[in-house]
Amino acid sequence: MxxxxxxxxxxxxxxxxxxxxxxxxxxxxxxxxxxxxxxxxxxxxxxxxxxxxxxxxxxxxxxxxxxxxxxxxxxxxxKKYVEEVLFVQEELAFFNPDTGHTSLLEAPESSVWAAIEQLPPKCREIVRLRYEQGMKTPEISTVLGISSRTVETQLYKAMKQLRNVLKRAHGILLNFF
CATH class of the missing domain: 1.10.8 (Helicase, Ruva Protein; domain 3)
Incomplete structure (x- = not known):
């Protein structure tokens, strides 16, 4: 030195x-x-x-x-990068065009849907419209008769709650929401 x-x-x-x-x-x-x-x-x-x-x-x-x-x-x-890679690997392992599974979200037994069922009714409805039906925020606000800002707030709260539930359940932080 x-x-x-x-x-x-x-x-x-x-x-x-x-x-x-x-x-x-x-x-x-x-x-x-x-x-x-x-x-x-x-x-x-x-x-x-x-x-x-x-x-x-x-x-x-x-x-x-x-x-x-x-x-x-x-x-x-x-750690965040490793968790994202693990989720992608899990998603790829689940992907099987022969069975029709193209995403973990599509699995009826998926813990994601079980976690969604734990959401409050209004949040659950908004999440289902967004991810099952593919609706955008303005469409959801029109269908439910609420403001777009309320839809965004409810989605934010739902995603935060789902991340926490799924993180505890799987030890994986799901960043696809």
Missing amino acids: QERAVDDGKQTTAQIFHEYYAALVGYACKFVDPQTAEDLVQDVFIQAHNKIPANAGSYLFRSVHNKCADHFRRLAVH
């Missing part, structure tokens, strides 16, 4: 590293596993090399905190 020039009594990067490394890893371990903590702290030192200000302690602890938060954001994005 290159050392920062010593001027005005400032510590070198190596000295700062040796002084704070253990404490920073300990701090990061509050959020992540020890190996990840070491990796994140090392990343902070690599990115901050020769840029560490005079208040090194607070700067480094804040940097490690931010690095841990970034780590969790990346994990969340990865």
Whole structure:
């Protein structure tokens, strides 16, 4: 590791590293596993090399905190992508033109339809008109005699409730709604 020039009594990067490394890893371990903590702290030192200000302690602890938060954001994005891929794989596995099944939504025994049956009556009716009959928001509002905004609000509430029910039932976040 290159050392920062010593001027005005400032510590070198190596000295700062040796002084704070253990404490920073300990701090990061509050959020992540020890190996990840070491990796994140090392990343902070690599990115901050020769840029560490005079208040090194607070700067480094804040940097490690931010690095841990970034780590969790990346994990969340990865998890969402994996869940979407799993759903697509499940959907593809279900697709069978010989039996007429082209979507999980078309399966009468589907947990999606079971979850729809748990919705309040008005929400359920709107969801059925939208997904069984393929109606658009203005058509649904005309048929039911309610405003388009009410239809959109009811669909939003229904989709939110269905995601929660299906997430618990399958452990899969369905993003096709």
